[in-house]
Amino acid sequence: MVTATLVDTLKVENELGEGIIWDAAGAAVWWTDIEGSILYRYCPQNKQLDQWALPERLGSFALVTNSDQLICGFASGFAYYNPFTGAIQWLSKIEQSNMGTRLNDGRADRQGRFWAGSMVESGEQGAGALYCLDHQLQVSSKISGLTIPNGLCWSPDSAIMYHTDTPTRRIYRYDFDATSGAISNQSLLLQTEQDCFPDGSTVDAEGYIWSAQWAASRVVRYSPEGEIDFILPLHVSQPTCVAFGGPDLNMLFITTAYQGMTPDARKAEPEAGNVFIFQTDIEGIADPRFQSLLRQE
Secondary structure, eight states: OOEEEEEEEEEEOOOEEEEEEEETTEEEEEEEEEOOOTEEEETTTTEEEEEOOSSEEEEEEBBTTTTTEEEEEETTTTEETTTTOEEEEEEEETTTTTTTEEEEEEOOOSSSOOOEEEEEESOOOEEEEEEEOOTOOOEEEEEEEEEEEEEEETTTTTTTTEEEEEEETTTEEEOTTTTTTOEEEEEEEEEETTTTTTEEEEEOSSSSSEEEEEETEEEEOOTTSSSSEEEEEOOOOOEEEEEEETTSHHHHHHHEEEETTOOHHHHOTTTTTEEEEEEEEEOOOOOOOOSSEEEEE
């Protein structure tokens, strides 16, 4: 039986905490408050919390091999960003003709590409897409017709990619070609219950999917066949993203949000927007880094 025990709460009060990843080399966890345009780093060993103001909203990001830079899915496009110097190098602006969208959930695959989806903030539903930034820094669209793309993760052997368009409450699986980054053969893995909206996800070492579920006050562990294996209840209603970390990759980090909550709702959920850390008996997989074959400026 899976166990998960709350061991710490980071009282950061993020309006929209998201994009959490573990830095194995630096022994730190990183995440973003999208609406606050703030990047965070926390080292559990010495409990040091650092934060940086960002040039614009940051939906998702990944660490970069042999670099202090991050590869970032900012609201308006992909860029290298160095939090220590503030230097930014824009690589590709996304959907400049559709100002009602911004980049949202994303992560690096295990071959070192970076993926991020654009979500609709205003205007036509289904105007978003999922993009891949490859080793040559070329951007390609992989899935279209999305509204709030989320839940991007891969099976341990990289043979399967999981992805969701949150409003549909459906998590899909795709065959994934790790060599080329091509996806094919979309199939429905599962559909969540009414008012349970799958948000950020990760996959553990056993190949099970951990899904943060917006509006549902929970994180759910699903089998590779889409069956519920374990439910972790939370005392906040809007969990947003999950990551495994710690020296043994068995600590579960969960970002949350208070976005859209009324003053009365915030009083009822004083912990909304904080980051929760659980000790589990499940081992995760180290978050990969972005790799480019081109020299960084």
